[in-house]
Amino acid sequence: MNFWKLAYKMNWVTAEQLRLAVKTEKNPYGEITPEQYKEITGVDF
Known part of the structure; x- marks a missing residue:
């Protein structure tokens, strides 16, 4: 996930x-995961 962040x-x-x-x-x-997506972008998946 660090790479995507x-x-x-x-x-x-x-x-x-x-x-x-x-x-x-x-x-x-x-x-x-969808939760990690939200953590990275601040937007719900």
């Missing part, structure tokens, strides 16, 4: 792009 902070990815890295039923290979 840094990537978002440095504007390497947008919140919309970061959604693609979240583990969901459709994307079981994601790298972060």
